[in-house]
Amino acid sequence: MHARTLALLAGVLALCCLGYLTLGARAGWDFILPFRAPKLAALLLVGASVSTATVLFQTITNNRLLTPAIMGFDWLYVLLITATVYMIGGFALADLPPLLVFGLTSLIMVAASLLLFGTLLLETRQDLIRMILTGVILSGLFRAGNGLLQRMIDPNEFSVIQVASYARFNAIDTDILPVAALLTLLALAAAWQMRHRLDVLSLGRDAAINLGEDPRRGYLQVLVVVAVLVSVSTAFVGPVVFLGLIVAAIAHVLTPVPYHAVLLPCAALVSMITLVGGQTILERVLQLSTPLSVIVDVVGGAVFILLLLGSLRP
């Protein structure tokens, strides 16, 4: 039953990929492919990262309204990059090997998010609205802090961070692709490895303990994976606030089961379809110059408000 849904989604995704590679191509394959294939790969990676991070996050917070992006993870990453440039200089940063930079920023990101969201998520879990509001405000704080630091940086070095701080699916920097792909695949594999334990964790703290699962350890592991996935996707395309929310909500509708073995691939497929299909339509068919993230933000904001209002009905 769900296998058919997944197969169907995979088919749609294949079509989207084909469309992305071929539509509007005025030159031969050997010319087009080196241009479009890495971008396609990046879109697929980002899609899988965002959806997986969101599903994991929603599992440990036990709420379908929360996503790492709404809680400010994305902007925290951008702020970390800016702070690094501010401290060691943009050119020094650009000179370092990308793998090292990536590994280091991901490490700091993991530590920072464990510190911040670990205390936030694991200690007080009753007052949901207050927590979401905290996340939104933190997100704004990171954003404003980032803006402030950017102004304090030498304009020449500023260009280094500008790449990191706004979502641009149509101008993806593919230099970091191999590193990012490796990290993402590792994190995705870790998430897949955890799929049965995630099913247990999603039952809530007490049930998890009864079934022999240490929730605290599970939550921490999940947060680590989430932090890595967020770092990778934000490094590629910048902050996308509502993508994860939308695709997780769609996945829950398409495959209404609590099993992560179904949910994770379904959300990933929906997410990749959204990105690749959306980008194909936007760039090649409608020929709009707006980044996809802007449209996702408009639609996602509305979806969020509707979900929030819907969740209040008894």
Next chain:
Amino acid sequence: MASPGRAFRIGLVLVAALSVWSIFTGVIDLTPAQAFGEPGGLALIASSRAPRTLAVLITGAMLAVAGAVMQVILRNRFVEPMTIGTGQGAALGILIASFLIPGAPLVVRMVFATLTALAATFLFLAIVRRLPPTQPLLVPLIGLVYGGLLEAGMTFIAYQYDMMQYIQTWVSGEFSGVLLGRYELLWIAAAVGAALYLIADQLAIAGLGRSMAVSLGLDYGQVMGLALLAVAVVVSLTVVTVGMIPFVGLLVPNIVSRRYGDNLRRTLPLVALTGAGLVLASDIAARLVRHPFEVPVGTIFGVLGAVFFLVLLYARPRHAR
């Protein structure tokens, strides 16, 4: 409750001192002796420094007043015009006017901005009316998301019409562009803000809720409409002239009401003065922190305000509003 009179007098002295400091702060060095002794000194003050200082004072005061009014009539401590979509609505209106009628005079843009700010606020109120009163934090949460949604819509239009740089000036507030002849619209905002003071008592009654206000003989709809119109005008004028400065309207009324209560007629002057002083201090900091460059004052307030918001969120007892 303590009387705000003494605080107001002390504040007045402080703001006057800040104003003098502001006049002698800038890219070109200018000491009081030079201002009166050398040619061009007074001209610099008259054309640039004094207009800027006045613009900052009016903007700060009026944003704080608009926030206080918004908090009283929405009966929620966590809202202000720049976080619930009024400011974004105004910016959207200016944008729409700019490409519908290119080269439109400022007055036309103003009218557009006020109308869209009003529409955005009314839509927000319609959403808020459906929320359960037991969840006061939902109002600011939905407001923030709603404001972000409007801003994303604005970015969409700006991308299509190649106006991204253009909208930056309204989205991040700063005073570096203020010169003589470029800020005078703000005086209208000041007049509208003063008019709000005249209906402060009615606003306080409206803040008790519709049924209570009606049973006390207040024309609830009319007072609410007037207040929202005034807020929309003030916000639009500010956004047109200097851009969005977030959190002023949230921070100041909360600081003042903690000590002096919610009696608008008594506290509004102090709210205005505190707002003026706070924004002026931030603007001076914005000019000094990376001299001779400038940091947008909206950015500084974004950091300060967000931290304050978090404190407000966690410092209060859970059930208090």
